[in-house]
Amino acid sequence: MPALILGTPDPAASAEITLRTLAAARGLRIGSAVSDSALEKDSGYQDKLKYEFNSVTPENAMKWANLEATRGKPTWEKADAIVDFAVRNGQTVRGHTLVWHRSLPTWITDGTLSTAELRDALKQHIQGTMKRYAGRVSVWDVVNEAFNEDGTLRPSIWLERLGSGYIADAFRWAHEADPSAKLYINDFDAEWATPKRDALYKLVRDLRAQGVPIDGVGFQTHTLIKDPIPAALPLTQLQDTLKLFAGLGVDVAVTELDVRVKLPADADKVAAQAETYRRAAAACFGVSRCVSLTVWGLTDKYSWVDSGVPGWGAADLLDRNLQKKPAYTQVQAVLADRDFAGAVTALHSGQCLTMPADGRQLIQSPCSNGQDQKFTFQRVATKVYTITSGGKCLTVDGASTAAGAAIVGRACVAGKPEQQFELRPIGEVGSQDYRLLPTHSYKCVAVKGGSTANSAPVEQAQYLSTTPTTQTWRLAGAPRQP
C-alpha cells in the first residue's frame, strides 16, 4: 500500500474550535471509526479525522477476516496504516475487535479445526494482534456482541465449540499479551433497560468478582430515527445505564454512535437526529467514568449504513461533502459546556468584576489578577452556572426581579435561581464573550448605567437586544464559542 499522503490543513477546521480541541481541554476522548479505504485515498477525510478526533477505531481493518484471511499469512498493512496515522496525529486507538462471531476467516468457520486447534488459534490471534500493537493501541474491544436480545449467550462458533468460558479466557489471554491495555466487552441494545443489559451487567459483575481482567464496557449506541418521528426520541436511559455499569467499578464508553434516519432525510429528521446526538454526548460526558465517545463513521460519504441497512442513511456528523450537520453543532455545544475559572471583564470598560470583602454589591475595578477578581463558574445545568469568588456566590439581592437590583456576594445555597446564571454567548466563533442571565428573572448582569468608572456598581439590568456590549462579559477560561 502506498504511504499515506496527508492533505494540507483544512482552513475551515483549523480556524474553528474543533471537537478534538474541546474534548482535549476537558481530558475527554472523542473518536471516530476509520474506513481504511477512505483514509488511504481522501485527503479531506484525513484532515477531518485528525482535526476533529483524538481517538480512532479501525472500522474493519482489525477484524480477523481482514488480518488473516489465509491461515498463517497475516496482512497487517491496512491496520498498520490506521495505527501509524493515529500515532502521527497523537490519537488514541481503540482496537476493534478480537473475538466476534462475524468477519471471521473461512479457515476458522469451515469446521476443519479441532476444538483444541480452534482454542489455540483464538489465543494466538488475540495475543499476536495485541503484541504487535502494544504501546500504540491502548484500548481493545476484546469480546464483541456476545449476547442475544433475550439475554442468553449468542450461539456463536466460540460458544458452541469452546463453551461459555471463552469470554473469561479471552480477557485473560488479552491481559497476558499487553497488561497495560484497557480491555472492554462491547455490545448493542444494552443502552436501555433490556434483558441484554441485565445479562451484560451480571456477566461483568461476575467476571470482576472472579478477578477476570476486564476494564470497561462499550455501548455501541447504533440509534435510529423512525418515520414518522416518534414523540419520544431515543437514548433517554443512556446516562442511567452508563452510571449503572460505572457502579461496577469499570470504565464505560460510547463506542459506535450513529443515528440513522429513514430515507429520505428531511429537516425534521435531521433536527431529531441532532437532538439524539446531543443526548448521547451529554449522557456520556456527564458521567465521570465515561471515558470516550466514538462515532461509527465521521461522514455520510462512507457510512456502513448505506449498504448495511437499505432504506436508511445520513447517519453521521458530517454530510457527504464533509460539511457539518446540526448533529455536529450539538455535540460541539455539549463539549463546550463545562466548569471553568478566571477573570470576568466588562467589555465596554475593560475593568474586572470584583467581589468586595464584606459581601456588599459587586463592582468593576481595574484588573489586578487578585483573588477578588477570580471567579469560578460551576455548571449546574446546560449553559447554567453558579459564579463564586472567595466562597461567596454571585446573587441577585433579595431574589428581586426588578431592573436595578444589586448583584451581591452571599453564601451559596443549592438550587437558588437568583444564584444561577445562564451564559448566553454573544461573540464570534472562538470568543469567550457572554451575557450572564439570572435564571429567576432572565434580566442580565451589567455595570450600572454602562459606566466606565472605577468602582461603578454591578446590577441586574433590563436585557437589551440592541446594544449589548455594555452587558457583555469576557470570561477568561470559558469554553470558546463554537
Ligand code: 9MR
Ligand atoms: O461498519 C462495519 C461494516 O463496514 C462491516 O461490513 C461490518 C462487518 O464487519 O461491520 C460493521 O461494523 C460493525 C461493528 O464492527 C460491530 N458493531 C456493529 C457495526 C455495524 O454493523
